Amino acid sequence: xxxxxxxxxxxxxxxxxxxxxxxxxxxxxxxxxxxxxxxxxxxxxxxxxxxxxxxxxxxxxxxxxxxxxxxxxxxxxxxxxxxxxxxxxxxxxxxxxxxxxxxxxxxxxxxxxxxxxxxxxxxxxxxxxxxxxxxxxxxxxxxxxxxxxxxxxxxxxxxxxxxxxxxxxxxxxxxxxxxxxxxxxxxxxxxxxxxxxxxxxxxxxxxxxxxxxxxxxxxxxxxxxxxxxxxxxxxxxxxxxxxxxxxxxxxxxxxxxxxxxxxxxxxxxxxxxxxxxxxxxxxxxxxxxxxxxxxxxxxxxxxxxxxxxxxxxxxxxxxxxxxxxxxxxxxxxxxxxxxxxxxxxxxxxxxxxxxxxxxxxxxxxxxxxxxxxxxxxxxxxxxxxxxxxxxxxxxxxxxxxxxxxxxxxxxxxxxxxxxxxxxxxxxxxxxxxxxxxxxxxxxxxxxxxxxxxxx
Numbered sequence: 098x099x100x101x102x103x104x105x106x107x108x109x110x111x112x113x114x115x116x117x118x119x120x121x122x123x124x125x126x127x128x129x130x131x132x133x134x135x136x137x138x139x140x141x142x143x144x145x146x147x148x149x150x151x152x153x154x155x156x157x158x159x160x161x162x163x164x165x166x167x168x169x170x171x172x173x174x175x176x177x178x179x180x181x182x183x184x185x186x187x188x189x190x191x192x193x194x195x196x197x198x199x200x201x202x203x204x205x206x207x208x209x210x211x212x213x214x215x216x217x218x219x220x221x222x223x224x225x226x227x228x229x230x231x232x233x234x235x236x237x238x239x240x241x242x243x244x245x246x247x248x249x250x251x252x253x254x255x256x257x258x259x260x261x262x263x264x265x266x267x268x269x270x271x272x273x274x275x276x277x278x279x280x281x282x283x284x285x286x287x288x289x290x291x292x293x294x295x296x297x298x299x300x301x302x303x304x305x306x307x308x309x310x311x312x313x314x315x316x317x318x319x320x321x322x323x324x325x326x327x328x329x330x331x332x333x334x335x336x337x338x339x340x341x342x343x344x345x346x347x348x349x350x351x352x353x354x355x356x357x358x359x360x361x362x363x364x365x366x367x368x369x370x371x372x373x374x375x376x377x378x379x380x381x382x383x384x385x386x387x388x389x390x391x392x393x394x395x396x397x398x399x400x401x402x403x404x405x406x407x408x409x410x411x412x413x414x415x416x417x418x419x420x421x422x423x424x425x426x427x428x429x430x431x432x433x434x435x436x437x438x439x440x441x442x443x444x445x446x447x448x449x450x451x452x453x454x455x456x457x458x459x460x461x462x463x464x465x466x467x468x469x470x471x472x473x474x475x476x477x478x479x480x481x482x483x484x485x486x487x488x489x490x491x492x493x494x495x496x497x498x499x500x501x502x503x504x505x506x507x508x509x510x511x512x513x514x515x516x517x518x519x520x521x522x523x524x525x526x527x528x529x530x531x532x533x534x535x536x537x538x539x540x541x542x543x544x545x546x547x548x549x550x551x552x
Contacts (some may be wrong), residue, residue, distance in 0.1 A: 138182075142189050150198035154205060157194065160186055161208050164216070171220040179220065180230060183212070191237050199244035206241050207253060210234070213264055235271035243277045250280055255287030258302065266298035273305040282310035295319050313337055328354045328375055332382035339382070344389035351386050354379065377407050384412060405435055408448040429454075437461040442468035450479050459487030466493040471501030484524070492524045496536045503543040514540075 138160060145152040164183070171179050187209055195202025213231050220227055242250035257265040273281055285306040289295065295303045300319040307316035317334055324330045331354020338347035356372040356379075375383075380403040387396035397419070400412040413432055417425045433454050439445030442465045449458035462469065462483070469476075476498045484491035499517035518540070525533045 139185055139189075142193075150194060150201055153189070153194050153197070154201045157186065157190060157205050158208075161205065161212070164212050165208075168219065171216075173221045173223075176220060176222060176226065179216075180226060183209070183216075183230065187234055187237065191241060195241045195244055199241060199246070200249050203241050203245045203250060203253060206237060207257060210238075210257075210264070210268060211261070232267065232271060235268045236275050238268060238272040239275035239277075239280075242272075242280055247277070247280050247283045251283035251287060254284045258284075258288050258299070262298055266302050270302045270305040273302070273309045276306075276309055278310050281306045282312065285310055285312060285315055289315060289318075296321070313341060325350065326354050328356055328379045330354065332376070332379040336382040336385045339385040339389035342389060344386065344391075347382075347386045347389055351379070351382055374406070377403065377409065380406070381412070384415075404432065408436060408439060408444055410448070410451070433457040437464075443470045443473050446479070447473075447475065450475070450482065453482075455483060455486050459483050459490035462490035462493050463487070466497060469494070469497050471497030471499070472505060476501075488524055488528045489530070492521060492528070492530060495521045495524065496539075499536075500539055500543045503540055 138156075142153060142156045142160075145156040160182075164186075187206070190202055190205045190209060194205060210231065213227070216227060222228070238254070242254065245253075254265075254269055258269060269284070276284075285303065288299065288306075289303060295318075300321075303319040304316050307313070307319065316337070320330065320334070325334060331350050335347045335351035335354070338344075338350060356375055380399065384396050384399045384403065387393075387399055397416060400416045403409060404413045404416070417428055420428055433449065433452075434457075436445040436448045436454075437457055437460070439448075442461075446458055446461055446469060449455075449461060458479070471494070476494050480491040480494040480498070483494065495517050499514050499521065502511065502514050502517075518537075521536060522533060524530070
């Protein structure tokens with residue numbers, strides 16, 4: 098019997114390569130370096146890293162300088178090779194140099210990012226792969242900056258933003274979420290203290306840094322005055338102020354952004370229009386402001402108003418959690434009844450299924466089957482969840498799904514429709530339902546416009 102081949106030993110892995118021995122591996126690497134300039138540079142950098150941080154920094158400077166001074170156009174065929182080269186240089190800066198000497202690593206990483214303007218002008222990149230790679234590297238700025246420390250990294254980032262804002266605004270803004278709060282605070286101070294009110298891209302960076310450092314005043318100050326009267330933005334300001342206990346300022350921000358009545362036209366040809374209803378975010382902020390003001394009754398009323406208008410779960414759950422025993426049951430009954438009678442039947446059913454309130458959901462389906470949108474993606478799941486508890490409701494959902502798919506020009510002979518017909522037949526036989534013939538007629542009626550279109 099032939100001996101089975103040792104396939105595990107032939108698998109390309111670090112452990113198996115070590116078995117080749119140092120001499121053989123060195124020969125293979127030299128052979129690769131002779132055929133691939135990129136590999137040769139990589140090996141030189143790895144050897145320099147073994148000597149020390151200064152030697153590795155020197156090797157990196159050579160490559161960064163070559164990339165920065167080159168004026169050669171890069172075709173789409175050469176683009177992958179360049180991107181691979183840039184990725185390798187970045188990884189050596191972050192994983193090798195920055196670990197040995199964070200200051201040297203940060204300087205080279207900044208130089209790597211500063212390659213982008215020149216590269217973008219000479220690289221054919223219709224898919225945006227180059228910009229995507231630089232954006233994805235933004236987190237490295239936070240990581241290496243944190244290693245270097247606030248006193249080293251903050252001045253570097255401030256200088257980059259002050260002199261090269263068009264590119265660095267995006268990178269610092271993206272990296273801010275991973276920065277150490279102290280570093281974000283120092284950078285924020287460097288670009289705002291004694292400076293005019295930030296606008297445009299700088300304002301976006303300020304908001305990102307303010308979020309990370311917890312500086313609410315800087316975050317608010319970066320917003321244009323006109324924007325603060327918009328309900329969505331005023332609501333966000335008010336919510337943040339309320340959460341920090343600044344109730345009076347929160348109320349002022351909320352009222353400044355309250356939707357207002359539109360005035361009549363100059364010539365009086367049109368009556369004043371009533372204010373539009375506040376958006377959900379504004380109503381949510383109102384709850385937070387009322388709680389910050391200590392108005393628990395007002396906050397409770399506002400939560401109910403928000404739920405009744407939007408069927409949002411969060412305010413209802415918050416309200417239920419504050420109620421004593423038995424009162425919470427009464428409140429839930431009220432909420433479920435409201436959802437069951439909600440003008441948008443499908444939205445009401447979605448709430449009941451998600452809560453979950455399956456008994457009430459089944460009853461609602463049976464009562465309002467004709468109003469439900471069978472095209473909703475969740476209908477098959479809802480039917481399967483209701484089948485054991487309320488098979489009549491499950492049957493109604495299956496039938497509404499079949500009719501909806503047929504009306505969507507998928508045809509009565511579609512595979513999914515046929516499966517639904519079989520499901521409906523089986524469930525109808527199980528519960529003794531007598532509406533199957535009517536369902537099949539409705540299905541044929543729904544398919545007729547589709548067939549006329551085919552002709």
